Amino acid sequence: MIEVDGLTVRYGGVTSLDAMSLTFEQGTCGLIGPNGAGKTTFFNVLSGFVRPAAGSVQAFGVDLLSMAHYRRARWGVRRTFQTEQAIEELSVFDNVAMVHEHSRLSGASRRADVLDALAFTGLGADPEAKVRTLGAGQRRLVEVARAVVGRPRLVLLDEPAAGLPDEETRHLAEVIRRIPEHTGALAVLVDHDMSLVSACCATTAVLDFGKLIASGPTAAVLRDDAVIRAYLGVA
Amino acid sequence: MPPWANFEPFIVSGLALGGVYALSGVGLVVLYRATGVLYLAFGAIGALGALIAWSLTTRAGAPGWAGWLACVAVAGAVTLGYGLLFGPALAKRDPLIKAVATIGLTLILYGVMDLLWTTSGGQARSLTLPTDNGGFTVAQIQVTWTQVIALAAGVVLTVGTGAFLRFTKLGTAMRAMANDRDITATLGVPVRRVEAAAWLGCGILGGVAGLLLADLVALDATTLTFLVISSLAAVLIARLRSITVTFVAAIVIGLLHDLLTPIASLTSYRDMTPFVIAAIGLLVLSRHQVMTQSREEA
């Protein structure tokens, strides 16, 4: 369980997150909202790239914000980015092994853990292939494998389906939906594709202008008037 | 510690030197803000211009003003040429890459200068300006007109550029481009022309600085090319942003450098002044955050 309390982020006169308080329960949770609502900023706070002006984050009983950013990955915060960030000149295997290498996990189990993560994502490519030879959809799967290898506790997925064709998006949805049951981690999915969010997330929260405007079971949230107004604007 | 009177002439020379550093620094900052390029070849084009002026006046017998005109014109032309040729190709790259590219230009100019004005003959060249001869005395300190011009140029340029950037159309366009080139373009600002103006202006300043430094310091390709580092120090302390801070830092660097001359124990280290000041300044400025020069994050 992740408890966010009064999280506020200010940057150059703009308040990206405004006293956001939210609790993420088990499973895969969605986080949606119009562009600029603060979703990526929220992920940046969790990853440690941005320091909030106020507020706290308790993740599985641990004060996340007091941890140095590079330590959070070791602890179990994993993340994918809006623009894919698989390391091109390394192989698929090395990309995923890298996360394992820098956690406190034993080297003996590394090969097995990496292959396990790759199998979980259904990435059929040769693990020794360099990532630069792969297509966009496959690179996304490498990133997802990176996010689930070892013992993740919090998996942050930032628009993982962006730019992917329907077929690959469906496959990705299947994989994302099973992350909590396979790894025991809590997953948070940010995306604009509502069908993806509906397919994967039992609960969803909605941000607008840095404020939380709705949260609860996904189906209900997507029908909420306030949410629809936020996306389409007031008539 | 030597008596105060020993320091007096160095206050004047230091201020003059600082004035030229300020002149150079302001030119560098404005160009950086308009194009994202830190023009490391600034010293080299000044050296080239000064050497051309020297050749015209001492070899070809041309009048002084023709030499100075040629100096400024060549410096401006080379800089503008570089900007037009390589600006677009590197426009989207990191400022670090753009600056390293100007190192390429520096090497080309350096090679050309050593070929055409070789120093292996052992003869030293010198450039004198007519203003070296006249002057006045202030509180028993000799001041030449050249030194006055050097300091005045620094002051005038700093103030003038500040006003230019704030009050003129071209200046405002440059400030807008410093913020975001692409958005400025969509506003209808002729970015290519504004950039060209910035390049040309910077080049002209380089020529002027080259002439003054050739007179005040030495007419030597190596010395003049790398003297830009002193201006760089000032520009770094100003975080490539404020021309006022650049001016102040430049004056301090010039003054401190020359004031160390009469102190026997420190005099051989005085050339370290810009480096030490820049290093300390940067480290102090960066103590709270990781510093990056990316224009989006600046």
Place this chain on the structure above:
Amino acid sequence: MSGTVRATLERASPARIARRPTRPQLIRASVTTVLLLFAFFALPELLSLYYIDTMTQVAVYSMVTLALGLLVGRVGLFSLGQAAVLAIGAWAAARLLFATTQPYPLVLLEAGLITMVAGLLIGLPALRLRGLYLALITLMLAGGITVVLATVNFPNGGHGFLGYNGSLLHIPPIRRPSIAASDPAYYRFSVIIAIVMFALVLAHIKTKPGRAWAAIRQSEAAALAAGINIWFYKLWAFALASFITGVAGGVLAGAIHYLYSINFPTQDSITLLAVTLMGGVFSLWGAVVAGILYQFLPALLNNWGVSADWLIILFGLGVLQVLTTAPAGLADQVPRDLRRLGHLLGTLIRRFRRGPGGDGA
């Protein structure tokens, strides 16, 4: 689904240790071995003393460009002051060589470590800066070091910490290893040291730090998200590069016997960066190419009576070319071009064999 995919993956990727090297890798390894053997055994027999000295310099500066390439190519740190670091290494080696009777390789190790410590002292505060600022502070620090060295001078057999005696009439030369005193022998010695340095870098690249550097170079955000302590790995690269440059300085000291500040002018740092970029910062061969550009070509031109300034101009053009078009440099470009040429020739030969009548014998 997971089970069969996992099994497929296992078959495709047998235990990495037992994995057979691919054909291009074998070819590369063989070519490298042949060239190294040639350079070590045959070259000194074929060249005049003038060129043997030059090749020693090539070995020295290949190590410097190796270090610089490591910083630029693997970590994105453009050091504008590598000549100053080389000077520190040379100074330390000279001081130790005059003050002690330790064997030369030990002195090299110590000089490398001293330079590494200096590099760390600089790196610790400097790595808070990024990109352009980091490059400029290396320029500033190098400038400072150059001024200090010009004032304290290089050791020349005198006493005291600085080991410099300004009034010495007869300055002793810096010694060489007893088994490698002659120029051809010292050349071979420098080749061995260079091979060791290259092997050291290779060992880093293929293992954990190399992977971390690759991640950092492409995306610091992704590296952080993978748990990589970026500052630590950048410092490591800095330390390694300083160590290697320091060792190179030590080899240089024995090569030229007498050290003066004019051996390490400011423009050297800039020219070194230029040739490193031209040679290619992503491959180890690039460092060798850079060393050849930096020392062999000027010696060649000198011999033919052509001014080395033309090379400076060429290097300037090279920088511009590399940055605008070919970021991987010559070491990557040339093999690629050769391969393309090879394919073209292959196609032409096949078409020729087929003859004007179309397919068939």
